[in-house]
Amino acid sequence: MTLAIIAVYMAVVVSIGAFSHRLFQRTGEDYFLATRSIGPFLLLMSLFGTNMTAFALLGASGEAYHAGIGVFGFMPAISGLVIPAIFFFIGTRAWAIGKRHGYVTQVQFFRDRWESNSLGLLLFVVLVGLVIPYLLIGVMAGGLTLNQVTGGDIPEWVGGLVICIVVLTYVTFGGLRGTAWVNTFQTIVFMVLGAATVFVVFRNMGGVGAVMSRIGAEAPELLVREGNFSPLRWLTYSLIPLSPAMFPHMFMHWLSAKRMENFRLTVMVYPLCIAAVWLPPVLLGIAGRLDFPGLVGGQSNSILVRMITLHAPEFLAGLLGAGVFAAVMSSLDSQVLSLGTMFTQDIVRHYGRSDGLTDRQQILSGRLFVGGILAFTYTLFLFSNRSIFDLATWSFTGFAALIPIAIGALFWRRSTKQGATACVGTVIVLWSYFFYQGWDDRTYTVGGSGVMAVAVILAASSVAMVVVSLLTSPPADEHINRFIAPPAG
């Protein structure tokens, strides 16, 4: 029955993608940006669905199993503040500039803003490199979920493969419009299922208050943050939610909006959506300590599925599997599409053909790269074995540390290409160093001080951006006026 529900769900998702194909205008801009036609509700759902991943469902419940209630404040609460603020300050401006100049990708914007091909190429490599681990999280979660909900009958490699094939199918059919439609459906699915799951499981366990009282008696350390989080780690981790400012897939979704006012709904509702999605897995992760004590490390990523299997009827286990797939695919689709778009626009189109690509060639190129990226990610998945939460944190660290170039490009007239290049170079060097240092230590902080690596890398990249910009000459005023309004008077 579980498998049947998941199969039906997958069929629905593919059908939505195929249906969106009926509106396809057969142009590059339509495939990559839905002809900049997305309305307020679709924008909210696709931005939110894209940002909520297996990181939110499996990672959060697994982490709450070990670290308790603090997981909710640690990541989602601060994300509810920082991410809508990014949409408000950066997303709206990126949208306006993208529409005015016809940009499709982030790299096009930064390359043009600072008139530098080499900076564009450098950014391309860094952004693709940082998205790959993020993609990997989704495929890993798909494999893990299918394995768990079928009681181990289906090996993880099959679940990962199914996810890749379904995403490939509807992204190929529908491009960004199909992705936005499917994301909307999937976001609603995993929000509703999260709430339903908590209701069913906690009712079965005697209510939230009863569960918390039992936790207080059996695992009291889960009800406080003392011993689970250091205040310094808490403070510096709050920089991680800056990362969506530099996600390539987020940038593409911003550009797909029909009007700037379509961002309003997203900015207002986003904190509530995050709370609605993160609270259920955190509560279930904590409750899992009562029923499944003794899980070690990454084993706890399966706690959500274990709880459902134990407490809920079989059909809910199937629905939960579908819900996790929904969360996974609603991110994976945007990410692979953004990478396919970047390869097409920033490499093939920019460096390849001097006579330009036809719309048909652009679409074909985008589709081929989407397939290639999924195949590459799946191959990596077959050889990977890391905690979902850890992997995401390293990816987000790199993106967050790059935010000075977004701020510089949109707000600071004095910023220069040398400053931006120094900023990116600093991130590459320091991120590589800290990643090497923290590879085997899931609680790694700089020198054991409690300071997350993101704080140090961001501080250094900001200094590099400012100092090198001040030491070099900015572009001409007429050029900067294309991106930043000249000062009044």
Next chain:
Amino acid sequence: MSGNRLKLYGLLVLLYVLHNDWWFWNDARIRFGLPMGLLYHVVYMLATAVVMYLLVTRAWPHHLEIDDCGDDR
């Protein structure tokens, strides 16, 4: 920049500071069925949604929308 806009930006900074609720760090009391540290952050997110509403209704960057109208013509 208008005074209202500055106050709203100030509220964002205040919320960022209030995220660090070290005063509830070791408080395991249960209120409304939830531990204090968790309840605090649920309420914190509701407050954030209110501030976002104010930001959108009172400090929206209309000058960027003018650019959009120009391009639509």
